[in-house]
Amino acid sequence: MLHKLPENENELLAKVASGDTHAFSIIYNAYRKRIYTIALQYLHAEMQAEDAVQEIFLKLWRLEDNLTNIRNLEAYLLQLTKYKCLNMMRRQNLENLHIEPLHEGFEYADSDTEDQILLNDTRKIVNEGIAMLPPKQKLVYQLCRMQDLKYEKVGEKLNISPETVRSHLKLALKSLRAHISMHTDLTILLILFKII
Template sequence: MRQSTDNSFLSEEQQLLLAVASGDERAFEVLYYRFSKKIYYFAFKFLQEEMAAEEVVQEVMLKIWRNRDTLGTIKHLESYLRVLSRNIALNALRRLAIEDRANEKLKLYANIESNETEERVILQETKKLLAQAIAQLPPQQREVYKLCHQQGLKYEEAAQQLHLSPATVATHMKLALRFLRTYLKQHGHFVVICIIFKLI
């Protein structure tokens, strides 16, 4: 006995799937409008973002159309769509998490670069302001400051070079530092002053 090819005994849903499987674009449109909202709300529960949920709908439907040859084997379409939507939504969540981590890293790198740039500017200002202050010192104090602070000589060593007593060198150094601090307080930005005080 010849098997009947009549699909009238199939459910409306199975007939729809077979029509889509055969490449019927009209049937695919019916499938889209019948299930797209359900897919959207299901995806939104996962993602909590409208655009991301809409992208899940498009991806699910695109996958159905591309794999339409296999639709005839689906027994429960809504369950199939739910599993497919869940998997795609989870993948979307992973992508969002990766993007968030990447954005955080970019912000961190941007902040580091910004901080480094700011530090370079402050250091340049520091050196410039300190040089101006040193230039205002009396010649003997300026010489003592350069030898003891910038070159790292001990008071006794500086005293030998300048033909002065160590006590005199110490006095000149004390006066020089006092003048520099006063000058910097009057002319410098607070942050720059803090940095310079560490230098002197």
């Protein structure tokens, strides 16, 4: 439940606009739990919800003089939370468009010789990209994407935090996409098969 602000909202915003950190902490303490709860409902991940809260309040702090234009702080923060979470979900969905090596058993419905050659070439390029990854990124990629393990499980196996797992995977995917993008005809094929 929202804590009642001890001062007039407009006065608080004016103080924050002038750099008053105490006024900012009053707003933060009043709205943090509510924003976190809403972010968690959207994102279904505590760490991401915490990230959303931090980014929302950082954005609020950076508004500076524009803070005084806000007429309803609660409505503004709720709207900001919704858009921030939707953007994070979109970004996560893009990250989840992942590259997986084509399994030997994968067959295209129309198995013309030309298609088979193209698929074999694609498999080769993807596997080359995976082989070129730094050891830790390669291992994280294999555990997360090929064995379909959650960040927490991979973190336990490798004795690293889930956030570090996510960072390694993000870098691995970036490298793989860069490697594959050098083969633009294959990039189109991978998109068609929803592999990246």
